Amino acid sequence: MTTYFIQAFIYLLAAVVTVPLAKRAGLGSVLGYLIAGVLIGPITGLVGSETASIQHFAEFGVVMMLFLVGLELQPRMLWNMRHKLIGLGGLQVGLTTLIVMLAGISLGFSWKPSLVVGLIFSLSSTAIVLQTLAEKSLDKTDGGRASFSVLLFQDIAVIPMLALIPLLATPELFTSNAIQAQSAHAELSLVAHLTGWQYAAVMIGSVVAVIVAGQYFSHPLFKWVAKSGLREVFTATTLLIVIGIAALMSLVGLSPALGVFIAGMVLANSEFRHELESNIQPFKGLLLGLFFITVGAGISFEIIKNNLATVLSLSIAVITLKAVVLFGLAIIFKVRKSDGWLMALSLAQAGEFGFVVLAFAKQNQALSPEWAAILSPVVAISMIITPLLFLFFDKVIVNKYRETAPTPKETSSINKQGKVIIAGAGRFGQVINRLLMINGFNTIVLDQSVSIIERIKRINMESFFGDATQSDLLHTAGIESASLLVIAIDDKEHVLDMVKHIKHQYPKLPVVARAYDRGHAYALESAGANYVFIESYHSALEMAKTSLNALGFTAESSEAAKNHYLAIEKQHHPDLLNAWKASKDASHLFDNYLELYMQLEAAFTERDNGVDKNKHQSVKPV
Template sequence: MTDYFIQAFIYLIAAVVAVPLAKRFGLGSVLGYLVAGVVIGPMLGLVGQETTTIQHFAEFGVVMMLFLVGMELDPRSLWAMRVRLIGMGGLQVLITAAAGTAIAWWLGLVWQASLAIGLIFALSSTAIVLQTLNEKGLTKTDGGRSAFSVLLFQDIAVILMLAFIPLLALPELAGEGGNYAEHGSLSLVEGMSAWLHGLVVIGAIGFVIVGGYYLGPLLFRYVVSSGLREVFTAAALMLVIGIAALMGLVNLSPALGAFLAGVVLANSEFKHEIEANIEPFKGLLLGLFFITVGAGIDFQVLASQWATVLALGVVVIAVKGVLLFGLATLFGVRSSNGWLFTLSLAQAGEFGFVLLTYSVQSNVIPFNVSQVLSLVVAFSMFVTPLLFIAYDRLVLPRYQTTNNNKRDADTIEEQAPVIVAGVGRFGQVVCRLLRANNIPIVALDLEIKQIELLRYIRIKSYFGDASRSDHLETAGIAHARVLVVAIDDRERAVDMVKHVKHYYPNVWVLARAFDRGHCYQLREAGADDVTREVYHSALELGGHTLTAMGVHPMRAKQMTDAFEQHENAHEDVLFEAWKEIEEGISFSPRYGELFMKLEEALSTSMQHGVEKPNQEDEPTWTPPEQAPEGNR
């Protein structure tokens, strides 16, 4: 028992020390985990043969990650990405597999082994890419969504690869994989005919979808009635583990099954609670997986074959990069998004280790070749965080220095009942308040830095011009309940309100105004509710000023409330007067005369209309000390 505690302590202390250091130097958590694995494994020898076993267990972190990713989508969003899922993902796998096959055959391997190697290196690392995109707030970018589409197709393709690889078996390798093989896993479909196998697979997928939709809510309502949080956590884990086990029993990808279950539960009332309970386990298991990748590097093979490993690793990244960049251009993923898509998927993936092991067991790839290829896979995964750093420091600054208006707008693939146009200092507060209350929103802005900030705190936001009707339509204005207009251009804001209220009169429009005149323009355009951006903060500060001058806080609050009530009571009078003025507020003596009369009424209200608080109702309060005469 003590040995397990010591091993767990070694893995945990490696993560605790290395990851914060990597984050501090801007290297990302994934690279920190990989370095930690190299230090405790090949360098210090603190961990050994158990690494492979732990890695299989830690791969469950990928399953949990895809479950959580699925919960961020819904069937409508999944259908919207079908072109990139099938088109871009399918082409990527086919073209990359063909290129890998050609290179392996050119290097002297038989065509069967070459084809298996091509399939292996067509895959990318779901764990590293999604984790890093999530950390950097890039999952909602055009490049991030395209990368996710390809990764999802790759996870589906793994199923077909596992079925196809045994057909490539080489008689001369018979028996070579014996020492490398593992105990077979339990399967319900082993020995079944093809048509019966297909029916079982369809039944399993149908059970996940139907059961998740109908039985999932019943399960969580039953668990919630117990009032025990730990039971809810157990139920969430039971759901994910059970789906993974079911998929494994019918020879499907557990990650794919978990993703489907997440999509089914995306609109569940328990969505946020499930995410909160699963997230810590996902993070720990993914971190453990990355550590085992670093710890599993065989330095003896690396020392004897380092030149080959380095050369092949560079070739893999370069060839995949060229092909991915071509696909990005073909599917319209341009500028920095095209580079993000290219650099994020240029590596081999964790499923490469699985397929290499399976290929040796199936007598397709020689054992000595698989050892070198395993190092190539690990090397490419190790380099991936560095590619993301290159994207941050070399690619993004180049595109951010150009005019943002020339940047291609993001493809909006998600909709919400609330659309926020403009996410500057005003719009951000609105977004955070809505997000804190679990109200779905879609935010649009032309300032890329503001968009990236919101993505970092997991608010759906897109680069685009909200005043353009096509962008609003894509964001779902036809089905939205509320539109918040907080853009920094007065005229565009007014035009936008006019357009929306004309074509979508049922949408409730709330707008930010810069001043009183802009407030009236927005009201005239049809806005249902208008707030001046500095009005309430200035009123609050005025109340603090009264308190600082010795007015009791309760009386100061009454006076500010009376001020606001007076403003609201006469707002319509001023608005009607403004509509009759052609030259505007600043140039109209008639408006100024009316305004001054209302100011006199306000002063009278302040002096006589506000009752002083009763002595017994006043809390204990000491007025601020007066400043010395010389400082006044």
């Protein structure tokens, strides 16, 4: 047990030290993790033999990432992007594989291992690219969207690749050890002894089962768990689903990534989507970080030293070849200017699935152990170089095209009506949401009451389950790109805590907050809320105005009385706010606050005594 604690401490310490430094230097978090692995592995030797075992565990971070990608992909969206998905992504994988295979054959290698190497190098790093695009806010550009289409096709293409590799096995590579390993592995398979058609039926049935379960059984399950009010149980349920599907896919010989990706797509329209994202994100981030550390730690300097020319030439050749292919496709598919460069540079590396295909090819005797040992650092080095390519894009490419970029005046009308997050879907939040929606604004409504979520869905008002006071849920809802946050929840303390957190993390984000009473309103203003509304204040004023009408005031007189009340309130508000703040710091100053409040009442009384009675109706109210 002590050994595990020490190893965990070393991995975490390396990440805590190097990742912030790499991020601050503009290299990105992924390169920071890779550097951390190199430091504690090949350079210092603090970790070693356990790296391969940890990497298998950390690969689950990639599985979780694909689940999150699936959650973001509604089937309609996938259909809309089919041209780039199949055309751009399909051509990239096909052309890269073909060119690498032909190059291998021309160098005297057999076509089978050449094809395997082509498949490995055709894949890019989904983890590095998506994370870096998000960190640099490039994921919404044309280049970012095109890169996402290619990555998505690659992730899906891994499945047929893994099915094809056993057919590419070379008889000379079979050994008794490999046969024993395969037989041991077969004990964990449900399809090891099935015929071809039975195997196909089981695979199709497994995929159908995932889709059906996600469509019909997930909602009652999440609803039942959500009503418990225990967030940790919801997190456990999310992990249960992801791990269960991954295990099922592994048992039937399919990729776990495919299963959870499909499950994510099925759940993309669920009102629990944002809560699922916020629960998975921390695990995904930690496991992906651990995966990249193990990649860096697993690089063998001895193999690189003995095959330095081969490793470096292959690394440069892979990056150059993929960049040329991608840039050519960018021209064909009209991904213009800096966006074309972004796609070409961001996807030029080999990817984490390359390690998976590489290991699978080695296990199935489609690639020799010697070449697998050489190709592994090639994949790793290309991934390490990727953040440097992003840096080149930032410093050189962007500056080159900046002169021809549209000015702020030209772009000010684009997406003028930004995204609004509304915390609270009760009677208060529903009114705000509907008014914003009919005026063309995109809203994301969050509430932790399942019954409220279901009720407002019947009136075609989209909302999502989750505790809006949790920062990770706000992150998955897109707080970084939001134009406004409306806090309409009815818990005084949670509203105040939420305003404090938002103004600390996102000081420039406008916040409209619902206050319970005058003191709560002062507290919210002090915490930084831009606009504060006491929940019953304006409805009470309208009710008071109607009461004046019922008592004989004319409509004009009662409206004037209400407006005067508002004017006096506004005039005395700064003094009352400052007095309230002082009274919070020192209790003996509370009398000063009361005195000012009495002055406010006196101002109202003085105005009331001067009301022109002739404006009253001459008839008695009914």
